[in-house]
Amino acid sequence: GVQDSSELLPSAGQVDPPTPSRTFVKVYKSGSVGRSLDISRFSSYHELREELAQMFGIEGKLENPRRSGWQLVFVDRENGILLLGDDPWEA
Secondary structure (H helix, E strand, C coil): CCCCHHHHCCCCCCCCCCCCCCCEEEECCCCCCCEEEEHHHCCCHHHHHHHHHHHHCCCCCCCCHHHHCCCCEEECCCCCEEECCCCCCCC
C-alpha cells in the first residue's frame, strides 16, 4: 500500500479533510505485466476503455472487438467472466 507522507508527521491539532476513496484494481493485457488502476477516476466505461487502450498501446482496437480481436473482460474472484459493460456503470 501507499501511505501519504503527511500521515507520518506528528499532528499539530489540525484535522485533515477526508480523502476521497480510491478503488484500485489490477488490469492485465494478454502477454504483458499487470498494472494497478484507480477506477474511481472514471465516470463511464467509455473513459475506462480509452485509458486502458492508451495504457497498453492499443488505441483504436477496443472499439470493434470482432475486427481487432481485442475484448475487455472482468474476471471475478471465482473466475467468472463478464464483458466490460455488461453491468451498468455505478455513478
